[in-house]
Amino acid sequence: MLNDLKQKKKQIAVIGLGYVGLPIALEFARQFRVIGYDSNPDRVAMLQRSEDPSRQLPADAFAGADITFTDNPDHLRQANFFVVAVPTPVDDYKVPDLKPLQRASEAIGLALKSGDYVVYESTVYPGCTEDDCLPLLEKYSGLTLGSDFKLGYSPERINPGDKVRTLADILKVVSGNDAEAAQTIADIYGCIIRAGIYVAPSIKVAEAAKVIENVQRDLNISLMNELAIIFDKMGIDTQEVLKAAATKWNFMPFTPGLVGGHCIGIDPYYLLYKARQLGYDPQVINSGRRINDGMPAYIATKLVQMLLQRDKSPRQTKVLVMGLTFKENIADIRNSKVADLVRELMKYAINVHVVDPHASPNEVAHEYRLTLMDRPSSQYDAIIVAVGHDEYKVLDVPYFKSLMNGAPILLDLKGLYSVQKDDEIQYWRL
Known part of the structure; x- marks a missing residue:
């Protein structure tokens, strides 16, 4: 397989061209022929113009790439090594939504040929690749795993917005349905990953390793959030506590905050x-x-308490929320907990304005039915800095005061600013 890919007798297909799939497709396309498939025709049209819809990659990242972008699943029949990087969200009841994964598996099944490989990168629970995806591949292809085609799992580890630890610089975990599959998949990914390859002993181990990476971070941040709630009741600055605790060599430097995004x-x-x-x-x-x-x-309840302490009725107040993306310096708004914060504030009948230099107003309106303002207004009763965009890090107290009316309140959820008592602004941070 690897030699045929190098000689461009065979092709790689990447299914799903979001923040995970696109970098993989482009990196492969520097050495192999690649078909970049996405079911969204608008996204494909942008990619054909060398525009990244996620706004993570510049136009020159497309230069020299041997890749064809398409939204036609029939084109997948030309490929022999399939990489699946579609989203794996949850529904309104927090139940895994496997529909994107199932649709991708069906499309690949219809294109699958004897000797082909299918590798899943989407984050799933252990067993999903073999128990949920494999039956669809076999059903729609009429082929059998092992004797006809190979299966693998290689969890994505891309960190959106990270310009230092890029795809090629993050060690890659791979696995296969047998030793031959695992080694071939390792060899192919090894052509584009500088940091090295780790071969997991089974597909389930690789799946489990990926999911606990984010479970561990979730738990550590939840501890910090619980500590922040406790320390706030004690009148102690959580950030100062963490700074002091971090002087011990083995203290883990997690911080409290809103935990959104798709990981x-x-x-x-x-x-x-x-x-x-x-x-x-x-x-x-x-x-x-x-x-x-x-x-x-x-956080919404905390702000309402602060407003009431200053004799401000929530129904008669105007609040500015700065930042809506799920993390700093990216355009991705999926599962933004800032949007949840805005909705919580609106429950108190607060007039909420939202700005974000990176988010798309159209996407915000479609996803959350919220209006993204071009720029802040004035006479705000409070401002919440919710995301640590670089554009916000350079702001200072006089700037915030210029946007607010009497008795200003500043909630700094990312701990970006140093505010003194004589700054005449009520300041709170997690």
Whole structure:
């Protein structure tokens, strides 16, 4: 397979061209022929113009890439090595939504030929690749795993917005349905990953390794959020506590905050779902999710208390929320907990304005039915800096005061600013 790919007798197809799939497709396309498939025709049209819809990659990242972008699943028949990088969200009830994965598996099944490889990168619960995806591949192809085609799983580890630890610089975990599959997949990925390859002993181990990466971070952040709630009741600055604790060599430097996005805020539900299927209700994982999901309501309640302490009726106040993306310096708004915070504020009949230099107004309107303003107005009763965009890090107290009326309140959820008592602004941070 590898030699045929190098000689461009065979092709790689990447299914799903979001923040995970596109970098993989382009990196492969520097050495191999690649078909980049996405079911969204608008996204494909942008990619054909060398525009990244996620706004993570510049136009020159497309230069020299031997890649064809398409939304026609029939074109997948030309490929022999399939990489699946579609989203794996949860529904409104926090139940895994496998529809994108199932549709991708069906499309590949219709294109699958004897000797082909299929590698899944989408984050799932252990067993999903073999129990949920494989039957679809075999059903729609009429082929049998092992004797006809090979299967693998290689969890994505891309960190959106990270310009230092890029795809090629993050060690890649791979696995296969047998030793031959694992080695071939390792060799192919090894052509584009500088950091090295780790071959997991089974597909389930690779799946489990990925999902617990984000479960671990979720739990650590939930601990920080719970500590922030406790210390706030004590009148102690959590950031100062963490700074002091970090002087010990083995203290882990996690910080409190809103936990959104499509990894940390989603992946634990996949493991929770599978565990409950097996008759076990995880206590620690579920507790961490409950704390982190409850932070928007906690912050909204905190602001209302501060408004009331200053004799401001929530119904007669105007609040500015700065930042809506799920993390700093990216355009991705999926599973934004800032949107949840805005909704919590609106429950108190607060007039909320939202700005974000990176988010798309059209996407915000479509996803959350919220209006993104071009720029802040004035006479705000309070401002919440919710995302640590670089554009916000350079702001200062006089700037915020210029946007607010009497008795100004500043909530700094990312701990970006140093505010003194004589600055005449009520300041709070997690």
